[in-house]
Amino acid sequence: MVDSSTTQASAVEQLPEDERVEHVDTEQLSAASAKKISIVLKGASSTDKPESDDCKGEEDNPHKESTTQDSASEADKNAKKPRKERLRSEYPKVIEPLPPKPDYGPVEKAVKKLDDKIAKSKETVASIIGEISSLDEKLKNLSFDALSEDLRNRLKAARDEFSALQSVKKEIYERLNPVTAKIKSIIGDGQGLKNFNTIADQLARLKYESEHTSMTPEEEKKTQASIKKLSEKVKCLPKVRELEEERASIEKELEELKKKIDPVKKQRDQLEKEANEALSKNNPDRLDRSVILAKIKELRARKDKENEVLDTLYSEKRAITTEYRTAMRAYTSEERRVEAQTSYRGFLRNKWKTLCKLINGAGATITEQGDESGEFVVSSYPLTDLPKRALQRSEREVAADERVTDKSAIGLAIVEAAKAKLAKWCEEAIATGSFGTTKTVKTGKRTEVILNKDLCELLNVLDIDHSSVSSKEEVTKILKMCRGELDDDDEEAKEQKRLAEEEAKKAAAAAEEEARKKAEEAEEKKQKRLSEINAKIASWIDEMVEFKAVIRFA
Incomplete structure (x- = not known):
């Protein structure tokens, strides 16, 4: 790519007018030779450099020392560089080819089969949902809201009245049950109130027997214990009678309430019978609500099962497409890598081509070794005389x-x-x-x-x-x-x-x-010009090394 036989005129013409000199002294030659040695070392080790996103300025002073201030100024230059010009890695001599592109054909066939299955499953689910909707409609026709407004109001009033009486009945039982519990706690569960009323007679009999009958010590001890127990129960007798009177009053109130509940219950049952007869007109199939609810439950179970099948099919489809997308992402990443390396390679080689033209045009000779290897050999450097083209400029001035x-x-x-x-x-x-x-x-x-x-x-x-x-x-x-x-x-x-x-x-x-x-000034300018051309060539060689080229000297 880089032409080593480029004419010297192009680079000489590109130098500014105030930089054109025509002489180099021995001190400049020795400095240029030292610079050559440093460039050889730098170029040879450039392939071992780590990756860097920074790039030095294009025209560094070849005799400038590495100081903290220089580093700061160079960092500022790097910050101002366009991103595409920042060097990311070493020169890619060989660009690995792209792997085979993933084939979408088998994936497309598999996805199409799964889509067909998913479509059939969706049709089944839609059919089930339709049946459930139909049964829901039938169930709605058998509901309370399907009745006429008059019958619905009368039935509602009867149910509300019956419910209110039931609430009152519940309250009465809530008062009755504690009283009954208290009585049972006093007289015992297995003993009735009539038996409890004979406790006084039992107590008198036991006292008489203990006083007039001879007993063994054990029998006497047992009799005394029974007398003590009966005496305690006799003390509770007034309380039990009071609770019994209260219970009798509550039970009487309960009986009167039951007399009120019976006609209300009969009225409610009659109205519910009328309601069932009215709803039977909306139920030609004579389906019971429980049967309809059972069918709805069965259909919902089928729908859930079919939805599980759908989830499985979707999972299989996702797995297939995810695998293909993963492969495509990897391929796209490789594509971007090849594109980036190709672009980066072209950027470096364009930079080298420009710098080689400048170096060859200035009088030195630089050639690339091998086929786009990125390794260059510099000869005829440093210059000891001005390029011939520089004299042609003087001739042009004379001609002018x-x-x-x-x-x-x-x-x-x-x-x-x-x-x-x-x-x-x-x-x-x-x-x-x-x-x-x-x-x-x-x-x-x-x-x-x-x-x-x-x-x-x-x-x-x-x-x-x-x-x-x-x-x-x-x-x-x-x-x-x-x-x-x-x-x-x-x-x-x-x-x-x-x-x-x-x-x-x-x-x-x-x-x-x-x-x-x-003539004297021209000679002096010639020497100065030669010195500056050598310094410029050294700067260009430095820049090539900064742009990842390996430089060697003949």
Whole structure:
């Protein structure tokens, strides 16, 4: 890619005018040689550098020392660099090819099969949902809301009344149950109130037997315990009777409530029977609500099972598509890698190509080793003489001066020709006696006076006023001027001519001295120019190393 035979003119012409010098001294040569050694080491180790996203400036000073201040300024340069110009990694000599692109054909077939199954399953679910909706409609027709408003209101009133009475009944039981519990806690669960009323008689009998009957100590102990127990129960007898009276009152209240509940219950049952008869008209299939609810439950179970099948199919589809997407992401990543490496490689090689043109054009020789290897060999460096093209520039300057001289000669020739033509006109004008810038022209029978344009042009070239040709005396002076003749009594003109010759001699001497000084300055500039060209070549070689090129010197 990089052409090592590029002409030297391009790089020399690209250098600024103030950087063009034509000499190098021995100190600059030794410094350039030292720089060459440092570049060899730097280039040889460039392949071992870690990846870096930073890039140095394009024109670093080749003799600048590595200091903290320089590092800071270089970091600022890097921050201002466009992102595409920041070096990311080493030069990719070989770009790994892309792997095979994942085939979507088998994936498409598998997905199509799953989509067909999913569509059938969705149809089944839709059918089940339709059946459930139909049964829900039937169930709605058997609901309380399907009744007529009058029957619905009467049934609701009966149910509310029955519910209210049931609530009152519940409250009565809530008062009755604690009283019954208290009575049972006093008299015992297995003993009735009638038996409890005979406790006093039992107690009297036991006392009589203990006093009038002989007993063994054990029998007497047992009898005394029974007497004590019965005595405690006898003390509770008034309380039990009081609770019994309260219970009897509550039970009486309960019986009266039951008498009220029975007709309300009969009325409610009658209205519910009428309601069932009315709802049976909306149920031609004679389906019971429980049957409908059972069918709905069964259908919902089927729907849940079918939804599980759908979830399984969707999971299989996701697994297939996810696997393909993962493979495609990996392929796309490889595609981006190849694209990035190709772009980066092209960026580096374009940079190298430009720098190689500059180096070759400046007089040194740089060639790439191998086929786009990124390794370059530099020869004919440092320069000990200016490139030939630099001398051609001086030749061009001389040629430019010659062209200016030629133009001056051409101008003089035009003036001399104009003088000759004007002298001829003057002779004719004096002979014919026709003066001025007009002339007579015959057109057929008519004679016209027109402006003599040729004469006017000659006067303009010689910078002579047009009114100077209006009389014979003025024309005679112009004729002598054109012939270069001067009167003997024109002392002032002769003196001016003598002074002009002296000035010409002084100017020639000054020009010779100026030419000598210019030659010395040219030699000095030549040495300085050569030094700067070597420094510029070193800077370009440095820049190539910064742009990941490996540089060696012949």
